[in-house]
Amino acid sequence: MRRPVGLLLLLLMHGTTYAQKVGKTEPKSFSALIKTIDSLNTLIEDTYVGAPHEGRIMAEHALLLSEKIKYNEGTGCAFLNLGHVYWSQSYYPISLFYFNSALTYLPKNKPLLLAHCYSSIGRAYTDLQNYNKALKNLNTAARFAGQDHKMLAEVYNERSFVYARLKQYDKGIALAKFAMQLSRTVNDQPAICILHSRLANAYRLKGQYTQAIAHSDTALNMSYRVNNKRLRAISFIERAVIYNSLNRYDEAIDLAKKGAALSDSIGVMDGLSSAYKTMTYSFEQKQNIVQSLVYQKKYTQALDSLNATNKRKNTELIQSYFELNSRLNAIAAVEQKTKEYGEKIHLQKAIIITLIIALCIVILALSVTYYHYKQKRILSNRMRKQHKALLIQKELIEEQSVNLAGINSLKDRLLAVIGHDLRTPIGNLHSILRLYNTGVLTDAEVRGLMREIEPVVQGAELTLSNLLEWAGSQLKGVNHEPSAVDIGLIGIEMEGTFSYLFQQKNISFKNKALPGTCVQADERHIKVVLSNLISNAIKFTSNNGVITLLSAVDGNDLIISVADTGNGIPAEKLVSLFNLNTKYTATGTSGEKGNGIGLFLCKELVEFNGGRLWVNSEINKGSTFSFSLSLIGD
CATH class of the missing domain: 1.25.40 (Serine Threonine Protein Phosphatase 5, Tetratricopeptide repeat)
Incomplete structure (x- = not known):
């Protein structure tokens, strides 16, 4: 009860300090405001481990007050406290952001x-x-x-x-x-409590x-005295792990449940997932497979929730950053207006004195009248220019908002693809390693499994390469370094790269590209394009099929084609092949899966090199993907 009351009193003190109109801060009120900020930052130190939400609100308030009066020490302490709040809730990357921000403001003499x-x-x-x-x-x-x-x-x-x-x-x-x-x-006492833990x-x-239980008891009892709920939750879970080691599974389950409930109440996601993991082990040792699976599922959900929360918190962090900047800019604008008002008042006083003098001489009075008329016109022109500048600024902000939305959309799509297409091969590798390390699999079985999973890993590697290439082109622009590229030589390189996959399906690869015929393009881009097209051809070509790399001169262009004898693509699906939003994906002849980004990336890279990409396909007869590039001039 004392903490909410203390927070309310501090907020009232701030309201009293800022009850006056915006203007020059008096030394007395400035000193009172610094005292309020210091009190807030001190109170947060005793609050965040028991009530992190209250601590965050107070820290943000202290930060805003400090920035208003340019109190660097208060700003640094507020950032430091925000870092502690997010650390207490297990959002470690976000806490690091605030800790490093604090270093730029904390005074060197402290x-x-x-x-x-x-x-x-x-x-x-x-x-x-x-x-x-x-x-x-x-x-x-x-x-x-x-x-x-x-x-x-x-x-x-x-x-x-x-x-x-x-x-x-x-x-x-x-x-x-x-x-x-x-x-x-x-x-x-708080430090002693943590050290016992x-x-x-x-x-x-x-x-x-025995020593572990003794120190755990002390830490648990002291956590009530120092009101460290986070440490209390960790102590419950630590004791549960000890009891698991001593085969006291029922006691371990009871303590882990207490730790989970307390972690959930204060938002400590690491504690919640650790508690579920501990209970999974306890029930597994008790041969209670049903409960073990229940808590295994909760453990997985807790990890997924932590990942989702980190993503949301990162977004909120960016939003808070821009919101804070906006509010600080508003404060600066008010200060600028105040300065302008003072200058205008001073000008008005000068005009009054001038008018009094002008009453003595009619000519001078007329001159003053004309002067005011002229000033009015100047001011009107200035206001029109300002209005026009504001309209331009509004359009710029709207354009930036659209760009930001596009970047956010790009980020979400990248995360979705990574989570969907890369988790499976990595999970398979992890499972094989775990089974090998535990002696379940022999060396021969591991080698067999590794041979089977190699195409999946190569597919994941190609997906990752495409994602990085595409993300780089979207966020930084495509890096273009044109040179003379021999398609025949690249075909030889591709044959070596995919030789294992050709052997897996007994596919014949024929390199019929014109030898010595070069095009003007970025060699790295062309390798990415051919790698994707050949990989897709392998994916949709059945065993004993044929894949052919062709090139033919067409005027000033070279037409490069990758033809296969695979399944073919339905005519109604051809229009959606190169569109990321309506991308077409299908399962390969051996169950391979794709994500649709490869062809979209191919189209972008070919067009960036001055060519175009198209496809001809017939069901059950195969597909031919072709693209054009400019030949090297004589």
């Missing part, structure tokens, strides 16, 4: 603040499993901490977590105990379960 920020960055990198960067930032934090026991304890605390993750448990335990000594000298984790991983 080493403890900088140490705290670098320590937080190190912890985020630890959670992202980038331990080299984690240790690098923690070393920087220790340098700024100097001899401050509380800050050094925080750094050694995070170092112990890194070494525990690196399976150097004895070193991690030693660092945690040293951090505990430092924390006790300054009576830092660190020690519980390290002893559990070492298999010393």
Whole structure:
């Protein structure tokens, strides 16, 4: 109850400070506003682990107030607190964005603040499993901490977590105990609570379960005193994992359920997924396959939810960034208007004095009247020009909005294709490796499976190559480096590249391209086009089929064709082959699947090189994809 009341009081203080009209900030109100910002940032430190949503609202408010008065320390602390809020909810990439933003604002003469920020960055990198960067930032934090026991304890605390993750448990335990000594000298109860959790984790991983349970009990009990709900949820789950190791599965399930419920209530997605994973193992060991599958499904859904939430949070982060900029620009505009009003008032005073003097001389009065008339016309012309400039700016903003929508749409399509077409081959490889590592598969069986999965992996590699090429062309523009390209030589290279796939289906490849005949084009682009066309031909050609690469001179152009004896394409589907929005996809003769991006990319690259792409196809007789390129001049 005290936190919401404290937040309300702070907001009222801000309202009182800004009750006056916009104008020059008085020194007294400026000092009061800084005090309000500092109070908000201090309160957030005690709030985010128990109520992250409230902490985020307060941090955003403190950020806006700090930016209004250009209070860099307040801005840096607000960014730091936003990073802590998102870190507490397991959104580590977003937390890193805010921590790094904080570094640009935190004053260089506040080493403890900088140490705290670098320590937080190190912890985020630890959670992202980038331990080299984690240790690098923690070393920087220790340098700024100097001899401050509380800050050094925080750094050694995070170092112990890194070494525990690196399976150097004895070193991690030693660092945690040293951090505990430092924390006790300054009576830092929240830090001591976290260190007990660190020690519980390290002893559990070492298999010393008695010590692990003792430290876990202490961490759990202290979490209530310091109101650290996140640590409490982690402690429940940690104890459940210990009980699983001791074959006390019923107790493990009860604790994991408590950890899951608490994680869900405060939005800690890592805790929720860990709890489901722990219960899956417990029920599996109890031979309760039904419940094990139920929690396995929940675990998978939690991971999918975390990915979806990260995507949504990234979008919200971009929106918040632009919204904040818009509000700050509005503040700057108000300040500019205030300055202009002051100048106008000063001008009006000068005009009044001039008019009083002008009353003595009629000629001077007429001159003044004419002057005002002229000024009015100038102002009118200026307003018309400003109006025209505003219309132009509006059109520019609308165009940028359309471009942004296009980029967002492009991003969504890329993510959808990656998630759909690349997950399966990677998942298959992971399954084969897991079965091999556990001894289920022999070397001979693994070699057989790898031969079978190689075409799928090559297809995934081609899909990834197409995605990268297409995304680069959409976001950065196509990089065009024309040169003399011999199609016959590229055909020889393609025959070697796809030789294994030709052997798999016993397909004959005939390179009938005119030798020594060169076209003017980007060689890399032509290789991408031919690679996609030949890959598609293999996909839709049955065993013992024939694929032919042809070229023929047509005036100043060379016509290059890839013909196959495959299934052919229905006539009504030909118009949708090269359209990404209405793309046509079908299953190959061996069950191969495509995503429709390859042909769309081929069309873009051919047209960029000054040619065109077309197709002729007949059901059950095969298809011929052809494109034209300019010949090298004499």
